[in-house]
Amino acid sequence: MGRPSFAFAFAALLAAVEAQTYRRLGACPSLGCVLPPDQSDFLPGQDFDLRLEVHAPVNGSEAFNEGVPDEDFLVTITKEGGEAQNLADFFSIDEPEVEKWDFQWYEDLFAEDAGTPSVVNVASKIYRRLAIYEPGNYVIELSYYGDQKTTANWVVRPLATEKKAKNVILFIGDGMTTNMITAARLLGHHSINGKYQSLLQMDQFPVLGHQMTHSLDSFMTDSANSASALYSGHKSTVNALGVYVDSSPDPFDDPKVETIVEVLKRTWKSAWGAVSTAAISDATPIALTGHSRSRYQFGPLVDQALNSFTNYTWTNQGGPDVWFGGGAEQFYPGDESYKGKDYYAAFAEAGYDITLNRTSLLELGNSSRALGIFCQSHLPVWLDRNVFTENLEAFQNDPQGGDGPALDLPGLKDMTLKAIDILHKRGGDEGFFLMSEGASIDKQMHALDYDRALGDLLELDDTVRATVAHLKELGELENTLVLVTADHGHGFDVFGGVDTAYLSAGKTDREKRRAVGTYEKSGLSQYTVAPPEGVAYNTGPNFPLNWSPRYTLAQGFSANPDRRENYKVHKSPRRVVSNTPGFGSHEYFVDADDSPDGFVINGTLPVSDSSGVHSMTDVAVFAMGPCQETFGGVYGNIDLFYKMANCLGLGQPTDKAKEAPKYPAGVPAYPPPKGVHPLSP
Amino acid sequence: MGRPSFAFAFAALLAAVEAQTYRRLGACPSLGCVLPPDQSDFLPGQDFDLRLEVHAPVNGSEAFNEGVPDEDFLVTITKEGGEAQNLADFFSIDEPEVEKWDFQWYEDLFAEDAGTPSVVNVASKIYRRLAIYEPGNYVIELSYYGDQKTTANWVVRPLATEKKAKNVILFIGDGMTTNMITAARLLGHHSINGKYQSLLQMDQFPVLGHQMTHSLDSFMTDSANSASALYSGHKSTVNALGVYVDSSPDPFDDPKVETIVEVLKRTWKSAWGAVSTAAISDATPIALTGHSRSRYQFGPLVDQALNSFTNYTWTNQGGPDVWFGGGAEQFYPGDESYKGKDYYAAFAEAGYDITLNRTSLLELGNSSRALGIFCQSHLPVWLDRNVFTENLEAFQNDPQGGDGPALDLPGLKDMTLKAIDILHKRGGDEGFFLMSEGASIDKQMHALDYDRALGDLLELDDTVRATVAHLKELGELENTLVLVTADHGHGFDVFGGVDTAYLSAGKTDREKRRAVGTYEKSGLSQYTVAPPEGVAYNTGPNFPLNWSPRYTLAQGFSANPDRRENYKVHKSPRRVVSNTPGFGSHEYFVDADDSPDGFVINGTLPVSDSSGVHSMTDVAVFAMGPCQETFGGVYGNIDLFYKMANCLGLGQPTDKAKEAPKYPAGVPAYPPPKGVHPLSP
Known part of the structure; x- marks a missing residue:
């Protein structure tokens, strides 16, 4: 291994800063990478993997050590006030093997136009399924190339052993900004001389906050990585779910973090569910259980929801108690289901009631687990389901894979109220967690179809209104923290x-x-x-x-x-x-x-873009119920996870996992990656 | 007077609804108008004028009664649970004379293109300086043309006799949206892996709300009418300040409502002041004292600030204790000052210290009232005052009216901290109210110069930060309600x-x-x-x-x-x-x-527009201090007035005005209107 001069290394760092729109690897500004990176927060006892990488760029502005990565890197962990310990010792695990690979990236648009990628050789280790139980500040120090160091400061947040809310219902209006809420209110509610005669249900929530949605390595986010931030307390990279993105080619080996339903299941054995007007394999619902750098691995991600993550030992979240949405392509056997299997059958074998239309959804009992998949792709939007109903005939979205249209479709309200009934019954004294998503607010804003987007925003609000009323009927309103928020904005x-x-x-x-x-x-x-x-x-x-x-x-x-x-x-x-x-x-x-x-x-986006894009704005959080007072003011999207976890008593001083089943290691790996490796265009 | 058939009247109403982008008169969908209109709220004891109008359209889709308005209209007021009373009897005042005039409007763009205005003859009465002391619901009923009625439902809000905050500081970021706050935070604060290392001061306020900014007669607002809503609890019409807009030609005879500084002075004799980076005669600062349908009557409006409204008997707010900003044109004698007078001299005669630059501002004592006018027009923005300072030389904005530049300029922070010192001293035990405006957030967004807008947003936040620290030094932090909000948005x-x-x-x-x-x-x-x-x-x-x-x-x-x-x-x-x-x-x-x-x-606005326009979005309210808990959630812009008034104990059961000087009636009227009568293009 060569020893670069300090000046050389410093020049490389400066160049990396310059070429920042394209990035060698997120959260890795220097040649040594620690994932979870600097500034990460953890829930006490939250499972995570730790990936270390040492980079040796072969060419380009960062070329270093003739492209030979240091394989003898060292890593320590130090609790504030304590002494540095070797990582494997601290966690009482075996030292993993060194892995090696290479990847490519472009330093900027000029390099991409010229077809001159920068190639990077990598030496890496991954420590799997770690957890820290003691709150406090920790420092991870990676030493490599002799004198280079990458430091990660971590915070393990305070313990939260007491459960203050029995149930949490998290409504996500995908892409929903304050601007859209204002517009939807104007469409749906009459005002006289500037005074509204009725209001949105979310307007009537007592506590309001704003969350900042930035990604780990970009000030913009997508729905995968923002959903993971909301569900796991860890920011990530565009398209990633429940993992920090490493530079390896396998989209299923990236270092994972435990999500709220995984921790909840492990800690309290509560019931949990997800409802969406999107395909249920879409980013926002699937991030509850998915661990992959690529949100587009739909088939394996559906398998992960049912069977939990099986490539490596990991928490078994038990499978959803209710799972309602679209995306039938991943369920009927065919090209788009995991290994071509019939997932309707797989869920049925696991004891699920299966429903494929609104009529049978409403007839479902409340005792069994339930899978409801009502169409291929995303559900047709509220405006088409309720106003321009003739449009439904034109869809080829039969939930069993046929060419015909799905006409007996539930709305978000139907799905959510049924989900609450089942979760209430199945959760019993341990309560439940439900995520309910108004997905096409975002999807229709991408299409610049604001009427359809705002119609779905009104449907979301109508669902929230019905949910509050239904919780009251069930006697659960006082026990339930209800949150309405979004994952990012659109400049509308x-x-x-x-x-x-x-x-x-x-x-x-x-x-x-x-x-x-x-x-x-x-x-x-x-x-x-x-x-x-x-x-x-x-x-x-x-x-x-x-x-x-x-x-x-x-x-x-805006774009x-x-x-x-x-x-x-x-x-x-x-x-x-x-x-x-x-x-x-x-x-x-x-x-x-x-x-x-x-x-x-004329557009402001690259001419290769055919639809609108996300915007950066903070988004609103409306809160009602136990712990509502903790949701006021301005905070990061990851803080929503910690606030919910705190209210659910998920920060534990011992490994409750020992009481819950862990999925065995060594089952077959997910298939090799299809399509684009995002770091190797 | 003719008696129209019901069918005829109904057809006219339908047509009025159709042609709603252009409006005959705001808050007046039928032919009889009550101002304040239906859905108005009042503080107990708040002074207001009441205007009645009966319209007789001569031509157009609403043509009625051959253009002859009913002069024998009747009006009653009924307190909920009580009996209807004649209005003059209820308020123990003389019945006013009937006034008559006519005005024109266009029903739509086709009519405007064709040059075919609709002409309306009007009969009207105005009842001046009324107040209702007893909280409750009231109904005003105007009867005209025999069988037609216009009803206004009013709410006099509960009494608020106790003062919970000694001081209120209201920061207004003009045009400041959550989107802009997000962008400014990114510009001014460093983040590592998505976690900010520092935050805006407003991010750290404990309570967050959203206010809805709609006008009385349009879902969009400007800064005049939104400022009046914030300061008086009454929505109005674009360009109007402290009045409901009637259809008469005189911009100074419209029905007024009392503002927060007028009520505060009358009730507690507290000190008050305004600070702005705009001309001090600009809408947001001048709405504290101005009563005119036209925000562009700069000269008279400056006179109203010093001498209070003098056309008719009205509350004397005593003149500001501090008044800092730009807009020297209305102060040095000339075409743009009221009656060509020297207002520097007028303020000096009234006992004000006069300061025209930063150096003398910082040297001011705290005992005297102070006027600080630092340049013509609006203050150059933070970016030019601090980064591109060579630009200052190019301005011809000498505060004494010369052609040279104003170079010794304060920023918002300088002005605000000095204002607090003076108000703290002069208010004594009765405390103070201060409005401090970051004006060019809006002005630079109109110019689509987002860097300058966001620089001024950061300056506002820096001022808020310094204010919190300064209040702490003064021992007044716990006594002061600090609010940071906006008046409307821009689609950014x-x-x-x-x-x-x-x-x-x-x-x-x-x-x-x-x-x-x-x-x-x-x-x-x-x-x-x-x-x-x-x-x-x-x-x-x-x-x-x-x-x-x-x-x-x-x-x-967005536009x-x-x-x-x-x-x-x-x-x-x-x-x-x-x-x-x-x-x-x-x-x-x-x-x-x-x-x-x-x-x-290419633009989305009419080709006759040269700058950006306001947007509809709800805007944020950040609150800290006494009564902070009342500012969470979603509410109307007028509610900010009632929340502040409640915290300041301004809802009184008796006329405290009797203890305070009232300005005598009968002084000379403001000059006849110059320029456009907005209802008679």
């Missing part, structure tokens, strides 16, 4: 009103823009005024009376692909704002069929 | 990172867009990394170390005029994104000199 806001008649009549794009009224010319909402022609949507209170008034909201995005906008509700589902000119092209232009009477707004 | 958000080198090098607009990185390619903030070339801004902690890194934030707007964007900091002040092709044109195109290496983003 309302900036005025639009006379759609005038816009449509305008002869040029620039003329049409005059139809937008701002300030006093925005007027009042016509969505809560009954349509003059007598059309009735019959969608009940707290939803618009009219989805297509002449005067609509002027709604915009978008090329699009055309007429500010009218899109009566056909699946808005496509931009498209490629033909097969083989990856450059998107305004779609010819979208909003043909509108005006063109 | 961060959606990724930008490689400005790659953007600049791109050959076409579409190529340049590839420089935008989203999700994991957003990277980490480089604003908190010291500039590699060794440039030091020396702006202290909690501000960026580097304002122009290679990798900047991708920042966008904008045509603009070109390179995502670099604009080193010259006053960004102009779009311009007219020449004299006499009102159509805006991308400005040739702005961001020449950027790419064009």
Whole structure:
């Protein structure tokens, strides 16, 4: 092993800072990596893996030691006030073998355009299934290349042995910002002279907080990594679930962290469930149980939900007591199910009641575990299920894999109320944890279809309202912490009103823009005024009376692909704002069929992007119930996990896992990775 | 007077609903108007005027009674559970004379394009300086045209006689959204692996709320009418201050409502002050004392601040104890001061110390009232005062009216800390109320200059931090309710990172867009990394170390005029994104000199707009101190007034005004309106 000069190493570090939009490896600014990295927090007793990597870049601005990584790196752990100990000694485990691999990355866009990747050779070790029980500050120190060190400061948070809430229900409005909540309220609730005559249910929660959603290695997040932060108290990298992303090629060997349902099951044997209007294998629901750097490993992730993580010894969360959503592709046997297996059958064998439509969902008993998969892909949105119902016929989303449409579909409220009944029964005195997701707030904002997004936001709020009422009926309202939050934002806001008649009549794009009224010319909402022609949507209170008034909201995005906008509700589902000119092209232009009477707004995103993207804004947390007072103010997304864990008494001084079954080690590995290794484009 | 058939009246109402983007008169959907209108709230004892109008549209879709308004309208008031009383009897005042006028409006854009206004004849009465002392629900009923009625339901909120906070400091970040707070935090505070190493001061406030900002007659607001809602508990119309907008031509005869400083002075004789980085005559500071439908009556509004409202008998708020900001044009004698008078002299005669620069501001004693006017127009922003200081030379903003620049300028922190010292001294045991505004968050967002806006947001937060420390030093922290909020939003958000080198090098607009990185390619903030070339801004902690890194934030707007964007900091002040092709044109195109290496983003606003506009989003309220617990959750902007008034003990069962001086009636009226009568374009 060569000994680089200090000056050389310092130059390499500076270069790494410069080329920061593309990253060699998240949470690894120097050539030695500790995962979980510096600034990590832990629940006392929370299981985690620890990965160490030493990098030797072969070429590029960081080229070092002729590409030979130090295999003789050393690692110690020191509790504040104590002495440094060898890691394996501290955890009383055997020293793992050194692993080796290489990966590639691009330092910036110029390098990518030139096709000149930087290659990095890696030496690594992973210590599996560790836990620290004693609260306090710890320092991990990795020493490599003789004089180089990477330090990770960790905090093991205080013990929380007492259970203050019997149940926790966590509602996630995926991508839901305060701006969207404001707009949805205006659509669904009537106001007179600026005073609302009714409010959203979440408006009526007593405590409000904001959570900061940044990723570990980017100030932006996606739904996988933000969900893992909410569920595990550990931030990660875009597309990662329940793991810190290492640089190895295997998407299932990355260092894991235990999630709230894993800790809850191990500690109290409570019931747990997930409900989503997305495919149940989608990031937000699957992050409760999934451990993979790639959220796109849908099949294995469904297997992990049923059987827990089986590549290495890990907590067995027992399988969900209720699991309701879309994503039938991973259940009927075929290309998209894990190893081609029939997962409806696998769940049935494990004792689950299986339901594939709303009618049988409502008829389910409350004693058995239940799997409800109602369609392929994501559930059609509230607007199509309730207003433009003729659209449902056009879907090819039969939950058994046929070409026909799924027409007997539940909504989020149906699924959530049934889930509560089952969890209440099955959890008994140990209570339950339920995550219920309004998924298409995000998905429709990606499509820039704000009406569909806001319709699903109103559906989420309607579900929260029904949940509060139902908990009261069950006598569980006082025992249940109810949270409504989001995982990230979209840069959306309302900036005025639009006379759609005038816009449509305008002869040029620039003329049409005059139809937008701002300030006093925005007027009042016509969505809560009954349509003059007598059309009735019959969608009940707290939803618009009219989805297509002449005067609509002027709604915009901080970022978008090329699009055309007429500010009218899109009566056909699946808005496509931009498209490629033909097969083989990856450059998107305004779609010819979208909003043909509108005006063109050119995009601010790369022309290879066809949909909107997430934004950085803090998102709201509405809290009601036991521990509600701990959810006020501003905090990180990981703090939601610690607040919930504290309320559920999940910070324990001993290994309660010993009382709970652990899944045996040595079962067959997940299949080798398909598709893109994100670090080796 | 003719008697219309019911069917005819009903048809007219329907038409009025249709043509709602343009409005005949806010809060007046039928032909009879009661101001304050339906759904109004009042503090017990709060002074207000009551305006009644009966409309007779001469032409257009609402044409009625051949344009002859009913002059024999009747009005009653009924307390819940009591009997209807004639209004003049209830308030023991003389019946006022009927007034008559006419006005015009356009029913929609087609009518405006065709030049076919609707003309309305009006009969009206106004009852001046009323107050209701007994809490409860009241109904005002206006009867006209024989069988038509307009009903207003009012709530007089509960008494609040006890003072729980000695002092209230209300910080307003004008236009400040949660999205902007998130972005400013990223600029000014360093994070490691997603965990911030320091936070904004407002992040550390214990209680968080959201306020809904809608206007009375539009779901959008401006800063005048939202400030009045915050200060008076009454929503109004765009551009209006401390009044409900009637349809008469005089901008100073509209029905007034008493503001927090008027009630406070009348009730407790506390000290009060306002500090702003805007012209002190700008909407947010002037709404504390101003009563006019037009925020643009700067001269008279400055006179109202010093002498209180003098057209009719009204509360004398005594003049501010401290008044610091820009806007020298209304002070040195000339075209823009009220009646051409020297208001520096007028304030000096009233016993004020006058300061025109930072040096003398810091030397002021604390015993006398103080006026500090530091420049013409608004104060140059933090970024120009602290980073691009050479820009200050280019301003022609001498506070005495000369052509030279104002160079000895205070910041918001200087002004606020000095204001607290004076108010603390002068308020004595009765305490004080201070409003401190970070004004250019809004002004620079209008200019789409997000760096300057976010710099001023960081300055506001820095001021809040210094205020908390200073209150502690004074022993007043426990006695002071500190609030940080906003008046409305702008549709702004961060959606990724930008490689400005790659953007600049791109050959076409579409190529340049590839420089935008989203999700994991957003990277980490480089604003908190010291500039590699060794440039030091020396702006202290909690501000960026580097304002122009290679990798900047991708920042966008939900609405904008045509603009070109390179995502670099604009080193010259006053960004102009779009311009007219020449004299006499009102159509805006991308400005040739702005961001020449950027790419064009066409606008979503009318082509007659040259700047960004407000957005609808709820805005955050951060609270600390006595009564903090009442500021959690979601509520209307008017509720902030009632919460503050409750904490200050301003809801009184008797007329404390009798103990305080009332300004005599009959002094000369303000000059006739200049410029546009907003209802008669």
